[in-house]
Amino acid sequence: MTADLLQALLFQGGYNAALVSLGAALLGLAAGAVGAFTTLRRRALTSDAMAHATLPGIGLAFLAMAAFGGDGRNLAGLLIGAGLTAALGLYWLQRLTDTTRLPEDAATGAILSTFYGAGIVILTVIQNLSLGRPAGLEGFLLGSTAGMLKSDAILIAAGGAVILALLLILRRALAMTAFDPGHARLMGINTRAADMALLLLTLACVLLGLRVVGLILIVALLITPALTARLWSDRIGVVALLAGGIGAFAGHLGASLSLVLPDLPTGPAIVLITFTAFLLSVLFAPGRGLIARALTRARQAALVRA
Amino acid sequence: MVDPTPIPVAETALAVTGLTVSYAALPVVEGINARFPKGTMTAIIGPNGAGKSTLLKAALGLVPAVAGEVRAFGQPVAKAMPRIAYVPQRAAVDWEFPARVIDVVQMGLYRKTGLLGRMTPALKAQAVDCLARLGMADFAQRQIGALSGGQQQRVFLARALAQEADLMILDEPFAGVDAATESAIITVLHALRAEGKTVIAVHHDLATVSAYFDRVLLLNRRVIAEGPTTTTFRRATVAEAYGNTLLTSIPA
Numbered sequence: 001m002t003a004d005l006l007q008a009l010l011f012q013g014g015y016n017a018a019l020v021s022l023g024a025a026l027l028g029l030a031a032g033a034v035g036a037f038t039t040l041r042r043r044a045l046t047s048d049a050m051a052h053a054t055l056p057g058i059g060l061a062f063l064a065m066a067a068f069g070g071d072g073r074n075l076a077g078l079l080i081g082a083g084l085t086a087a088l089g090l091y092w093l094q095r096l097t098d099t100t101r102l103p104e105d106a107a108t109g110a111i112l113s114t115f116y117g118a119g120i121v122i123l124t125v126i127q128n129l130s131l132g133r134p135a136g137l138e139g140f141l142l143g144s145t146a147g148m149l150k151s152d153a154i155l156i157a158a159g160g161a162v163i164l165a166l167l168l169i170l171r172r173a174l175a176m177t178a179f180d181p182g183h184a185r186l187m188g189i190n191t192r193a194a195d196m197a198l199l200l201l202t203l204a205c206v207l208l209g210l211r212v213v214g215l216i217l218i219v220a221l222l223i224t225p226a227l228t229a230r231l232w233s234d235r236i237g238v239v240a241l242l243a244g245g246i247g248a249f250a251g252h253l254g255a256s257l258s259l260v261l262p263d264l265p266t267g268p269a270i271v272l273i274t275f276t277a278f279l280l281s282v283l284f285a286p287g288r289g290l291i292a293r294a295l296t297r298a299r300q301a302a303l304v305r306a
Numbered sequence: 307m308v309d310p311t312p313i314p315v316a317e318t319a320l321a322v323t324g325l326t327v328s329y330a331a332l333p334v335v336e337g338i339n340a341r342f343p344k345g346t347m348t349a350i351i352g353p354n355g356a357g358k359s360t361l362l363k364a365a366l367g368l369v370p371a372v373a374g375e376v377r378a379f380g381q382p383v384a385k386a387m388p389r390i391a392y393v394p395q396r397a398a399v400d401w402e403f404p405a406r407v408i409d410v411v412q413m414g415l416y417r418k419t420g421l422l423g424r425m426t427p428a429l430k431a432q433a434v435d436c437l438a439r440l441g442m443a444d445f446a447q448r449q450i451g452a453l454s455g456g457q458q459q460r461v462f463l464a465r466a467l468a469q470e471a472d473l474m475i476l477d478e479p480f481a482g483v484d485a486a487t488e489s490a491i492i493t494v495l496h497a498l499r500a501e502g503k504t505v506i507a508v509h510h511d512l513a514t515v516s517a518y519f520d521r522v523l524l525l526n527r528r529v530i531a532e533g534p535t536t537t538t539f540r541r542a543t544v545a546e547a548y549g550n551t552l553l554t555s556i557p558a
Contacts (some may be wrong), residue, residue: 040403173421176413180399182368183465186392187416234449236404 008256017220017259020145023153024212025252029203030160032247035222036240038202041178048219049112051206053089054082055119058140079207086203089115104116143214143267159208174198175236213267224274231285250274317344319473319504323372327364334360336528342506347499349509353548358508359477396480397462398507401408401451406460408446411436415434415467436467441490456487476507478532515539
């Protein structure tokens, strides 16, 4: 098994396995780096609501494409539908918090569950239609890399590259908006536009991740690498780079592991690896880790006694 | 033909005319008229709830005004914003944010770097210099949450210094800071005034008004009095602003 894993890690586990592994790594890179900013701007829960709000769009896009006689499972078409309902969910979330006294977390929960419920209803309807062959849309819930095509991997690679390029351009404005929006505005930054750009970048990561980790778990790939990286650095640029690196590593390792252990689903494997990285960092990170803090306390106590 | 004689108007850094701000339906400040001449240092004083912070925020466009006009250096404030720096009352930021002291000060250089411009060695040196003016150069690499309240206040003033603004607006710069920080801040503010810059600060400690500021604006929802400290900061006017007469330390 070790030899198989090594092969998979070196992209030698076959053409399809290499595609999945590369796609997962690129997704992890983009989601980790964008997630650093999403988390610091306190939009983690918003990104989860956005991910759940993709489900009705996936179902509706499938129905629309099937109704027009096309292949309902065309990935690009499904992602367009997913993006549209996610954007609608965001818009309603904004309206809810702006026009009612609902606190933001409650409004987020309401949007998340409502859209997800609607999506499940639509998926059930699709299942009960006699369309000849199964739609296989459940794969978007927890990801399903088994049937990943070369075009899917290319889509993820191209999307990831665009996301990272935009993040590089916007990093200074995003960092200043996340740190002190009032000051950023006085310095001439359009913070509304910066926030919108950040949400769109986050949405793009969610859409790219639908195939690999699925809409339920994608939030973990946005948040956990960022939290992990935060334990290792006090500089936002380094945190974003590290988070991207952790995400890429987890994506690659998770995909390779699930290739070697066929019972292990890819998405959950990736998420558990990021969480393992987080746990290890909580323990061992210098300065902020539990062990480092315990050592500092012990040293201070010894000083007081001496 | 005779040359048109320039009209001798005192040069004004900030001019507030008829400014009214309401939260919900309640007016917080009403019909504020105030002139802050260039090169002066003005204390805005008044009791809690007098609308001091609100006046500053509305002047900067951070909260919407119901009525009134604010001009800085003869221009609408939004246009003059590059010449204005603002130091909020105990900045309400996430102190766990991954930013070092020097990163925060460099944010004050954004108008020079823009979205993509490089943080050149000269700009970096300027940021370090701003920290040094407040005695904080040794803390440049610290994470901002690892500072005391007074040190944090100095970092935010250093960020404002980096903007090289002509008008510096501060909301209670001395609130909750120790004597060393207070002296470091007032030294910098007096140096700014000596350079011809204009300083406006909300101030709470009536005992130091005369020593620190050359002008005062007494506020209690409306302007009670405005003018040079020596003539305006008098027991009767301050009592009118604060609504009591227990102000024996102030000259009559």
